[in-house]
Amino acid sequence: MRNDNQSSLGNSLTDFILVGISDRPWLELPLFVVLLVSYVLAMLGNISIILVSRLDPQLQSPMYIFLSHLSFLDLCYTTTTVPQILFNIGSSKKTISYGGCTVQYAIFHWLGGTECIILAIMALDRYVAICEPLRYALIMHRSLCQQLVAVAWLSGFGNSLVQVVLTVQLPFCGRQVLNNFFCEVPAMIKLSCADTTVNDTTLAVVVAFFVLVPLALILLSYGFIARAVLRIQSSKGRHKAFGTCSSHLVVVSLFYLPAIYMYVQPPSRHSQEQGKFISLFYSIVTPTLNPFIYTLRNKDVKGALRRLLVRIRRLCRS
Template sequence: MGWVNGSSPGEFVLLGFSDRPWLELPLFVVFLVSYILTILGNLAIILVSRLDPKLHTPMYFFLTNLSVLDLGYTTSTVPQMLANLRSARKLISYAGCVAQLFIFLALGSTECLLLTVMSFDRCVAICRPLHYPVVMHRRLCLQLAAASWLSGFGNSLLQSSWTVRMPLCGRRHVDHFFCEVPALLRLSCADTTANEAELFFISVLFLLVPTGLILASYALIGRAVLRMRSGGRRKAFGTCGSHLVVVSLFYGTAIYMYLQPPSPASKDRGKMVSLFYGVIAPMLNPLIYTLRNKDVKGALKGLIRRAFAPQ
């Protein structure tokens, strides 16, 4: 009997690093600061992208989508993690665990595709600058964003359904900070080989294939940049450098987590890696984009000046 036919537990215990209680206070501080910075940074990007007419371009449309994703991504897990780090019981309800599993997976899958779309956008902007407004028209941008969101949520629906059907046989101690597919599969008392094969196949589709497409886009960008004059090169590298840093952070850690063979020795490393792409990377995204992007910095300064200007 699985989760879905009456045998589901009322609550799960999220173990995290409960075997190392001395880590809990430092982690609580790190997560709290990261979450506050994530909220403020991503809200700032959404506001300036909406309020500054100069940022009404495909690049900032996709960046706004990324910020919305990161807000939902962290909010699905971090508040519960903060509560558990300051509690002795470290519980999450069955419904909360299923919701966390679905939302985290949906938004993570969407981000995989959205980062690929953003690399295509930069490729067209740099390799075909004269055709860019024609190619990246508003309708195509909306279609690409919608396809990313729908595919991400469709993937989550499938994987979540497969995961919650696995029998638990009374087990309810999740060796993780939040409800994530690999941790919940380890909880099952049945053979999970088929589930692990499905997870690996889907991870290839959502991680390795997008990585290959992004690398191909940047190979074309690199070839185009080498033909430019030095001033144009600096601008192109400034535009693409931010995206490349974000891609490296997100895909590097997610590939490590989802495409390595499961082993008991890798559990603690896996927990730390998942915290990186689930908590730290969404905090770094707005910092990377604002610190490396003159347009965003200029728009932020203008917004702050208008907000505090005397009436």
């Protein structure tokens, strides 16, 4: 009878309270400014990458197809969470509806699962480009690239579907207070008043597939890449090969290190206080930095951005 009552209570929820930093009101204004500036930079940076990757004829290789999808993912990441965080910081009523919370973590985990696969695909692309340069165009043809991207998006959706189906069945008792800036599955599991063993186990299995397996493939790819680069005789050739990979390695580190902390260990074991700031890091800091990392380290992207700006100026003058 108690489980039935809990379930009915969980299904009739209307609002969750998002604590954020409401216990430290002096931090709200600085955080609001930082988030607003970061969001604007993330929007501008990622939209610019998408535009030049799609419009510039010199950026039509598979590498830039995958980069445009990564930028689109980062754009969606920030838009899924940051506007709602900004609204809550500026409001005295820091709440989100049960339906809104469900939609938020569903989209967030869809995007997260997809990004894990996309980063692994980008590592595969770099492996083929450096280790099989003569067969690169034959192997990484447009049809295969489209299929790989489709698999990434569908896999991410499958991850989200599994998490949502299990999480919406959790009962929540008493005051619904989420010690986080936004809704995500680990915080929801920690809030439940029922036995969450199935949720913890499923999350661990899914994480092993979407985080650890792609990460292992990335490390394996870069192991082969490192061996191939060391065989290059000229220092200029080695520098160029390293330059094409370094940006991706930095992005992988920024994405995977926080994700491993948040999701590899059971949600019931990690500190929510630390977890909410780490969640904030990979939902806004990483998407903001990614376009700048790729732009600063990539001459082709910088050249394409200059050509886009020149084109925009000409249109404005005419």
